[in-house]
Amino acid sequence: MRLAAALRNDVRLQVRHGFYAAYAVVICAYLVLLHALPPHAREVLLPLLVLTDPAVYGFVFVGGILLLERSDGTLESLFVSPLRPLEYVASKALSLGLLALASAFALVLPVTGLPAHPLVFAAGVGLTATFFVCIGIAAATRFRSFVSFMLGAGIGISVFFLPVLRPLGLLDTPWLRLLPTDATLRLVGLGLGRGDGPLALPLLVLATSNAAALVWALRWLDRHVIASGAVPTAKATRHRAVPTRPGRLAALLAADGRNLTRDPVLLFVALFFVPLGLAVRFGLPALQAWLAQDLTPWLPLLAAFLITTTPLTFGWAAGFLLLDERDEGVLTAFAVTPFSARRFLAWRLALPTAVGFGAALLVLPLAGLGAAPDALLAAAAVAALEAPIYALFLASYAANKIEGMALGKMASLVSLGPLALLLPWPWQAAGTILPPYWIARTLTDASPWPACAAGLLLHLGLLLLLRRRFVTSAA
Incomplete structure (x- = not known):
């Protein structure tokens, strides 16, 4: 049958x-x-x-x-x-x-x-x-x-x-x-x-x-x-510019800017943190009333979750773009141009990192969650690296977009890493291997900089390992 x-x-x-x-x-x-x-x-x-x-x-x-x-x-x-x-x-x-x-x-x-x-x-x-x-x-x-x-x-x-x-x-x-x-x-x-x-x-x-x-x-x-x-495929001109003259980064930036303004979906990704922050600002009082309890002790964890989730959104989009570009041979095409596939990969990861850093700085004020300026800066610096790590994880371990969905579903649970702060020591030590744990520490410790340094080291180490894995899998 x-x-x-x-x-x-x-x-x-x-x-x-x-x-x-x-x-x-x-x-x-x-x-x-x-x-x-x-x-x-x-x-x-x-x-x-x-x-x-x-x-x-x-x-x-x-x-x-x-x-x-x-x-x-x-x-x-x-x-x-x-x-x-x-x-x-x-x-x-x-x-x-x-x-x-x-x-x-x-x-x-x-x-x-x-x-x-x-x-x-x-x-x-x-x-x-x-x-x-x-x-x-x-x-x-x-x-x-x-x-x-x-x-x-x-x-x-x-x-x-x-x-x-x-x-x-x-x-x-x-x-x-x-x-x-x-x-x-x-x-x-x-x-x-x-x-x-x-x-x-x-x-x-x-x-x-x-x-x-x-x-x-x-x-x-x-x-x-x-x-x-016939089965329509993605437009060949979209995300596919291969600049071969001086000003290559400027050409890529201009091409991505045009794609952003032409595609309302990509524009929504870039601005997703705005409705997310406003939803927390106006929804939190209703949630407190429904639960009939004061949520103030939970606000630092909520702030850590927001500042982690914001760059993850950009990393999710970048990861699936990398899967598309790998499947369609874009990286192979760049490998035979003066720009090189390595530089294109660096660009594809640098853009969501930079945008994620800016969005992470803005999401907490939009949500009405206060944080000291130095703690906010330290947390945003660590959280911004979530974007390239998430993107490389999807692109490195997923053979296609179907596996990317399953892996993305599991990887999104890492954003719950700040909850490890609720565990007593030595159980809390298990949370130190989760990158978002250190984002929460930057917002809750008396001085954010030791946690920021530890978080940056962990994120950079993971980024290097995933980059090596991606280069191997794409070869």
Whole structure:
């Protein structure tokens, strides 16, 4: 049977590329976080984690898979084979739905035990996963790169996360019931034995949403992939300028500047720290009111998380650009020019580092979190090196963009390194190997400079090791 064969192949691919391993690591981190929270916060947060991660992340994975198959020409071969588009979509939806179910049950079982109504819980998670896989396939047909897909389509689906505000007491209007994710929260809550609302309406909303998403995915696959007769690839002129005259760095800067102004997705990456900081400024008081406790002791850790996450955003974008450029032979092209591949790599890493440093200096004032000027400067100097380390990690260890997604998922957990400050010695010593730990120390120690020096040494050492690994893997 074609569908069964495609399903087995997709599951094997997901296991081989580290999807299940990535989720095993992420679920462990979530469990530590949940057990550290007070019971009332844990009760509210658990369904939200089930919605925002295991159930929804299929959108991201399937987008990367389709874009990779597009760039490799695999889709052309698939759709001239006996495999039908409906079977292609169904295989992706079922395989990633299986991953979502496994992750959701692995997250819930250690916290609450077996759900009171496991079939209801499974229906909420599974139908949500297949819905997001279908709209992920539809959306990915319109994008040329994974970075553009993640930010462009990711912004587009942000409306589906509005129901998350209802359990937090921030938004509760009747029209939220029309969103499939509101139905997800209701089904997950019923499955966990919380509440006794109607079961038919959320099931009907999710079933209808799945049908509409499936029709959308099939139509756009036919219109933008099959009917075109060719698989469009990334524009050859984008990020591909190879300057051969004096002023090469100026030419690269001008080319990247033009790409930034022409591509709203890249512009959003550059300015992401602004809405992030403002969200903390205006959302923190509401969070304190909801938790009914003073969060002041946690503010240094929150500041360390913000100042770490900001450069990581630039590193994430640079890492996937490097994966694209390596796959398309850009580094090989630079190797035979006067500029050289080594200098191009240095430029590709220096730009997110510089921009990340500036953004790290600004994000805390935007968030309304105070820090001494010397501590802010020291923390930003260390945090800026997160960008090239993250970029090189993705580009060095990921064979393609699919593995890059799985590795990026695991690597993002390193941003929780500041939480090691909560551990007593000698357990806290384990956190010293995590780069963000030293960013937190610069913000909490009486003098930031010893922690800054230690953090810089650790970051530079990792940067040299990863650079050597990248050069070896790209050879």
